[in-house]
Amino acid sequence: MRVEFVPDVTALCARLEVIRNGSLSDEQAVTPEGSPIELPGAETPAQSGRRGGSAANKVESHGVVWTPDQYALLRDNSTVSASRVRKVLDTLAEAGGERVTTTVLSDRTSVRDTEIRHALGWLTKFVKGNPNVFDSDQWPMGWAYGREVDPDNAFEFHYRMTNEQIEGWTSASVGIQQ
Numbered sequence: 001m002r003v004e005f006v007p008d009v010t011a012l013c014a015r016l017e018v019i020r021n022g023s024l025s026d027e028q029a030v031t032p033e034g035s036p037i038e039l040p041g042a043e044t045p046a047q048s049g050r051r052g053g054s055a056a057n058k059v060e061s062h063g064v065v066w067t068p069d070q071y072a073l074l075r076d077n078s079t080v081s082a083s084r085v086r087k088v089l090d091t092l093a094e095a096g097g098e099r100v101t102t103t104v105l106s107d108r109t110s111v112r113d114t115e116i117r118h119a120l121g122w123l124t125k126f127v128k129g130n131p132n133v134f135d136s137d138q139w140p141m142g143w144a145y146g147r148e149v150d151p152d153n154a155f156e157f158h159y160r161m162t163n164e165q166i167e168g169w170t171s172a173s174v175g176i177q178q
Contacts, residue, residue: 058146064138065164071140071172073133074126081122084111088119089169092141092161099144099158140165 066074074082087109092100106113120139127134141161147154161169 056146058144058148060142060144060146060149061138062142062162063140063165064136065162065168066140066172068172070133071169073130075172077126079122081119082126084109084115084119085123086173087111088116088159089141089161090173092159093166093169093173095160097160097163097166099149099160101150102157102159105159140169 074085088105088111091105091108100108102113102116105111105116109116111119123139124137127137127139141159142165143157143159145155145157149158150156
């Protein structure tokens with residue numbers, strides 16, 4: 001085991017942050033005394049014009065149109081997460097193809113944003129856990145985030161359904177109890 005004396009812990013932490021994700025936050029770019037930390041190859045959000053973190057210009061998935069059997073499996077699931085996913089899909093269908101942020105989904109569904117994220121995580125596990133029904137891990141809706149999607153909040157997800165996805169969902173969701 002190698003032991004090293006580190007005279008400047010703040011600079012070490014900043015160096016490790018650069019190694020971990022390739023960037024520093026504005027707060028990490030200075031020592032507690034306010035002096036800039038200079039690390040080769042490290043660029044702070046202020047230097048790059050980003051709000052922070054490492055949001056890409058645009059990350060996106062268009063989703064797919066599910067089959068009636070796939071929608072039925074979701075429809076017949078009685079978990080709280082399934083109910084929340086159905087609320088999200090209903091809200092996106094009502095939006096008519098427009099992108100809807102997590103914040104707006106939360107307002108329109110009366111489901112907290114953390115609960116929406118949890119439910120969508122559940123949806124991924126649900127799809128992957130039923131490989132005999134789903135031939136891919138795609139959702140029946142699209143999502144996107146990044147600076148091109150929302151320059152003011154590159155980290156907020158935006159969701160939408162295509163006309164085909166809306167038609168598939170609304171046809172399959174007739175009579176569903178939330």
